[in-house]
Amino acid sequence: MTTAILSALPEEQASLVARLERAQRLTHAGRSFWRGEMCERPVVLALSGIGKVAAATTATALIEHFGVARIVFTGVAGGLGDGVNVGDVVVAQAFLQHDMDASPLFPRWELPGYARTRLDCDAHLSTLLRDAARNCLSGAGRLPGLDDGAHRVHHGLVASGDRFVSSAQEARQLREGLGLAGHNALAVEMEGAAVAQVCLDYAIPFAAIRTISDRADDTAHVDFAHFVQTVASRYAEHMVRGLMQTL
Template sequence: MTTAILSALPEEQASLIARLERAQRLTHAGRSFWKGELCGRPVLLALSGIGKVAAATTATALVEHFGVARIVFTGVAGGLAEGVNVGDVVVAQAFLQHDMDASPLFPRWEVPGYARTRFDCDARLATLLQDAAGNCLSGAGRLPELGDGAHRVHHGLVASGDRFVSSAPEAQQLSQALQEAGHPVLAVEMEGAAVAQVCLDYSIPFAAIRTISDRADDTAHADFAHFVQTVASRYAEHMVQALMRTL
């Protein structure tokens, strides 16, 4: 049973590709896929592309063409909730699309045809990812790139949208609007909700883990680039390997 590991950017998967055993590069739908083994388990590594449409296309290819058993997303996100800081890890419990608005035909954020706003992640996979993240941030498994500060693992709601949120007023407005509607979002990114929706359609287990690279504010652009280059790939390497050992 093959596990697909998705990331949005090449830097987020570089270390995983380097660790891949019996690696074989495949192409489909204009995308590259790396087939092989991690920790003795069959995996398929792929870049989702940036944004919801690209991510949905890749997820569909993974299910329809490659027949994967589950999909796991790793990468970075901007922290929205108070206390979700750079260097922390968010394990998604569910996703919503913060730019979905078909009102007044449907309530804001509800996805037409699904009668729901949130798309849940697989509980078992999410728990395994949470354990892997906890080990990575603990004294034994801690990455030296994180420095001496204390970092936490969070578990909850993540918002996706086709926009890189990079100003403090926008981040605050988005967080407040969702909070007031009963959606306390921890972090924001650009792909997870689309993959979650595809996985629901195909009844495929899905889970996601996001490292907080910035606070989705006016420093997000600089923070994001630096974090992806220096830490994100190492996070993915350690946490995905820990996950694979438990499957």
């Protein structure tokens, strides 16, 4: 069974592409896909593009055209939750769209037609991903690039929206607004909830892991590019390869 590995940016996936065995580049729906093997298991690597619509289109192509059995999203995110710091890793338990608002027809954040606000990730696949992340951040598996103290693996809610949250005020408003409704988001990004919704529609297991590149505040634009290029891509490779060895 083929596993799809999605990322939003080329820099987030560069190390994975470099380690792909028997690689074959294919073009479909205006996107590039890399088919090959990793840890002797079939995979398809793809760039979702930035934002929910681009991510949903790519996920649909992976399912309908490539026939993948599961989708894993890896990349970076901004930290929202207390104690979620740069260099930490968040394995998503569920996603919500923080910019979904069809009120008064539906409650704030509820997905019309789904009767739900949160989209759960696959429990088994997420557990395997958490184990791979813990190994990556352990003393034995830790990669060079972060030497400013211990980093943690978190598991919980991730918020997605078509906006790069890059100010402390916006991050605080987002965190507090969701928190008042009982949605304690650990991180914020721009694609995961869309992929989760597509996978729900097709009954395809989905899991996501995000390395925290910034605190979604006024330093986000400064931290982001450097972190993605120097740390996140290598961490993604280490964690994904650890996952593939357990499938």
